[in-house]
Amino acid sequence: MTKVLLVDDVYTARSMIGRVLHHVGRYEVYSVNSGSDALAFADLNTMDVIILDISMAGMDGLATLHTLRTHGVRCPVVAYTARSEQDLGEFVSQGFSAYVPKNGNLSELLATLRDLIGR
Numbered sequence: 429m430t431k432v433l434l435v436d437d438v439y440t441a442r443s444m445i446g447r448v449l450h451h452v453g454r455y456e457v458y459s460v461n462s463g464s465d466a467l468a469f470a471d472l473n474t475m476d477v478i479i480l481d482i483s484m485a486g487m488d489g490l491a492t493l494h495t496l497r498t499h500g501v502r503c504p505v506v507a508y509t510a511r512s513e514q515d516l517g518e519f520v521s522q523g524f525s526a527y528v529p530k531n532g533n534l535s536e537l538l539a540t541l542r543d544l545i546g547r
Contacts, residue, residue, distance in 0.1 A: 430545050431474070434459040435466040435492065436481040436508070441530070445479065448534050455541075463487030463495070470501050477544055479537070480524075482509035493523055504544040508537065 432455050436442045442459040449455040458473070460466050464487055466480070478496070482489035493505055504525035519527040525544055528537045 429456040430454055430476045430541075432457045432541070433466060433469060433473075433475045433478045435461075435463065435478065435484075435489070437461050437484040438481070441481070445534065445537070448538070449541075452538065463489070463492030466492055467495055467499065470496055471499060475501070475503050477503055477541060478505045479508050479541075480505055481530075482507055490522055497523060506537070506540055506544070 432449060434442055434445055434449075434457055436445075436459070439461070442461065446457045446459055449457045458469065458475075460469055463484060466478070470478070478501070480489045480492060484492075487495070489507060489509065496505065505523070507519040507522075507524040507527040508530060509527075510530040526540045528540050
C-alpha cells in the first residue's frame with residue numbers, strides 16, 4: 429500500500445479525495461487540516477507521497493513544503509490547488525513534484541499519483 433498524506437483545510441476536499449483513493453484500493457490515506465499538523469505527522473511517519481493544498485489558513489502550502497524539506501521529508505509532494513495564477517513550472521521551481529488543479533475531476537490527481545510512485 430502506498431502511504432499518502434493529504435493536507436487540506438477544507439473538510440469536504442479531504443473527505444472526497446480520501447474516499448476516492450480508498451476506493452482505488454492501493455492507497456493508505458492519512459489526512460490533516462493544516463500545515464502545522466502536516467509537519468507534526470510527517471515528523472513521526474514516513475509517507476510515499478504528500479498531496480498539499482496551497483491556500484490554507486495559517487501556514488500555507490508553500491511554507492509547509494519548505495519546512496517539510498527542511499525536516500528531511502524527501503517524498504514527492506503534489507501541489508493541489510484552486511489557484512490558477514501559477515503554472516506547473518512555477519510550482520516545480522518552488523520544490524513541488526507536480527501540480528494538479530482542484531477542478532472536481534480527480535482523474536488527473538490519480539494519474540499524477542501513479543506517475544510519481546511508479547505504479
